[in-house]
Amino acid sequence: MTMGGIRAAVAGLAGQWVVVCGASKGIGRALVLALAASGANVVAVARSAPALADVAAEARRVAPGPPPLASIVTVVADLADEDAVARLMAVELPPIVGPAGVRMLILNHVAGWWQHWLAGPDGSHVARLAAAQGAGVDGVRVTPTLRALFAVNFDSYVAIATHAMGLLLAAGDAGSRAQLVVVSSVAGKIGLPKVPPYAAAKHALHGFFESLRHELDMTGAPLGITMAMLGNIDTAANRTNTAGEVAHLPYASPHDAAAAIIAAAASGTESVTFPWAQIQPVIWLDMLIPRLARTIIQRATYGPGSFVPSPTSIALPSPDVMLGADRPKPDHPQTVLT
Numbered sequence: 001m002t003m004g005g006i007r008a009a010v011a012g013l014a015g016q017w018v019v020v021c022g023a024s025k026g027i028g029r030a031l032v033l034a035l036a037a038s039g040a041n042v043v044a045v046a047r048s049a050p051a052l053a054d055v056a057a058e059a060r061r062v063a064p065g066p067p068p069l070a071s072i073v074t075v076v077a078d079l080a081d082e083d084a085v086a087r088l089m090a091v092e093l094p095p096i097v098g099p100a101g102v103r104m105l106i107l108n109h110v111a112g113w114w115q116h117w118l119a120g121p122d123g124s125h126v127a128r129l130a131a132a133q134g135a136g137v138d139g140v141r142v143t144p145t146l147r148a149l150f151a152v153n154f155d156s157y158v159a160i161a162t163h164a165m166g167l168l169l170a171a172g173d174a175g176s177r178a179q180l181v182v183v184s185s186v187a188g189k190i191g192l193p194k195v196p197p198y199a200a201a202k203h204a205l206h207g208f209f210e211s212l213r214h215e216l217d218m219t220g221a222p223l224g225i226t227m228a229m230l231g232n233i234d235t236a237a238n239r240t241n242t243a244g245e246v247a248h249l250p251y252a253s254p255h256d257a258a259a260a261i262i263a264a265a266a267s268g269t270e271s272v273t274f275p276w277a278q279i280q281p282v283i284w285l286d287m288l289i290p291r292l293a294r295t296i297i298q299r300a301t302y303g304p305g306s307f308v309p310s311p312t313s314i315a316l317p318s319p320d321v322m323l324g325a326d327r328p329k330p331d332h333p334q335t336v337l338t
């Protein structure tokens with residue numbers, strides 16, 4: 001598609017409903033602002049009410065005009081809670097979006113991970129998991145830590161997409177399909193240091209949604225899927241989680257990442273990598289000469305020396321912290337129409 005065609009496709013979102021999951025900060029916040037600036041009506045979902053209120057205020061400031069252009073709805077909900085998701089899609093959203101349905105659903109929320117899986121070459125990783133779970137070494141289990149990450153980064157994506165299917169299919173027609181957008185990572189295509197469970201969940205998203213795309217094709221459903229593979233994006237979460245360890249690599253701005261995602265999705269593109277020059281060559285090299293790709297990735301991340309983490313200095317988050325179970329939760333989604 002030409003640049004003019006992409007601009008027209010993005011402009012075509014004006015007055016249409018778009019749901020952004022993980023909208024309170026980072027790339028999700030940038031997505032809401034870019035969509036509002038295009039005149040789209042946005043449902044912004046996350047757990048933090050104050051941060052969502054701040055995004056909504058900024059979105060109203062950049063929006064082109066009064067409703068029906070750029071209505072902003074904020075929903076405070078834990079997206080890993082399927083009851084909340086089901087209620088949102090079946091009860092809360094239908095009266096808001098009406099018969100036009102949801103033109104675009106962007107699955108973007110994330111629980112981060114930046115730790116080697118093994119604490120060291122001596123088996124002490126089991127003790128480290130035990131410390132994270134508050135368990136003795138005989139009571140420690142690997143799966144709660146994995147499940148907590150997958151609950152947010154994989155299970156909830158499938159649950160939200162499935163519960164939202166009716167609203168999405170209501171928006172699409174033969175001339176113009178609705179679009180489901182999955183925000184993934186270079187780690188959804190290749191392995192990277194310090195992200196094994198995160199990379200596993202992102203890979204799983206590709207397996208699920210690229211298979212789902214077959215079903216949509218074969219049934220002629222008016223719904224497309226965009227997989228967005230991102231590289232190093234300058235969000236506060238990235239800087240904090242990685243403790244500056246990738247600060248020597250080039251960062252792209254969340255606003256540029258959001259613009260690339262929206263342009264790809266609005267124009268029905270199935271797969272987008274951003275920044276392309278940073279990650280697409282590495283994905284191709286990994287397919288062709290994987291050993292060389294690993295060497296380049298490890299050196300780019302840590303320099304020429306090998307990196308062995310100290311078992312005593314690196315703590316794992318507890319499964320509860322990964323799930324956000326340590327923060328106050330709303331009983332049900334609280335929808336605020338502004």
Ligand SMILES: NC(=O)c1ccc[n+]([C@@H]2O[C@H](COP(=O)([O-])OP(=O)(O)OC[C@H]3O[C@@H](n4cnc5c(N)ncnc54)[C@H](OP(=O)(O)O)[C@@H]3O)[C@@H](O)[C@H]2O)c1
Nearest residue numbers: 022024025026027046047048079109110185230233235237
């Ligand atoms: N930043 C990068 O370098 C980078 C690179 C590759 C891929 N990506 C992908 O880009 C996406 C966004 O990343 P980001 O850096 O912008 O992340 P971020 O700044 O940490 O934002 C994550 C968002 O998800 C929300 N969230 C987390 N758990 C939630 C839950 N259980 N229910 C509802 N909302 C939840 C957070 O809000 P609350 O805390 O208020 O709920 C926040 O709005 C992710 O899918 C990530 O994997 C990012």
